[in-house]
Amino acid sequence: MNKSVIVPSHESYFLEQGYFFALGFKEGWMVGRVKQKTWATLQPWALGPVAALGNLAAWDEIQDANSRHYLEPYNPDIIYHTFFGVTPTQAQIKLQYPVRTDIGSMLSIARTLTDGVGIIDGYKSPFWGPYSEATELFTVKDQYPAFNIYNPTNDAIVNAMLNFDQRQYTYEIIKDRNLIKDILVGTRRVKKYTMGTLPLQMDTPGWLVDRINKLDSGLLKYSNDVMAGVL
């Protein structure tokens, strides 16, 4: 059955202006509210040819000739919220976020590109959507993912491609501790997103730590204490 018949569109996962959200870093949660929203697409992104039973020689950081990453906000005032689909259907995408950190593994040992662990293929996330929730990426300045492919078939893939659908948000950092507690563990329906893998590997970018500390130097620790049930 066509996946679009049984799965709601990924577009329902995008945030609206005024929504609260929380991004989980190693040092704590950055809690914010969406101020403005706009859209962007990258379609298609060619990952290129992949030999039968082969993979890309290098991880693709989705960047231009000047090393500007398409999935990394160019401005710290903006957050990117992205989903993607895959073609051809059999291409098995492996994801690192942040780079050199595997996402989707079930084992603690380093995964290989051929082990079938942590793959997103076109069955799971079709090129024209609806995209799998597993492809959801929140990215902030200084953080971006990297992609590789394994071709599990005995025929070469001429050109594996990704289709990115993105919303871009400007945001306000929340400093009200009661509101932060309500957002993180209360009944309020809020988008919470763990940055990277578990256990948390992604450091809060320095510029973001500075912004949060300017508001309240204990906010990141406070958010972790709230989540830990200490407060």
Added chain:
Amino acid sequence: MLNRDQLKTVTMAVTAADATIGSNVPVNMRRFIYRTKFINTLNGDNLLTLGKRENGAGATTVVDYIQAAVQYQMEVDPEELHDDSAPLYVVEGPAQNPLITPVGASVVRAQCSALGTGFLTLWYIDAPA
């Protein structure tokens, strides 16, 4: 799924020399061929060889054969296109991004048997997936 308003057609005379049929497949797209029609203009039997060259390949890869026994015989496949029709053949265009330069064009090729001539029409859609 077939979207009828995206369908394009190309008609070309085919000779005994292997030749390109239609335009280059766009970069980062695939040419989904949904329907073929071959009219044999040779006074006798004629075998059309349908092929492709992907990424600037110097040799043609045979995709299929279409046989006509007598002059003016017309072979159409399929008879009708439906919304859920599957493409008969796929020819893949080259990859391109800011760090990948296309290595060469991808095209459909065709030729008739020795001394043979005919007309080939293709119905196709160019799309990434």
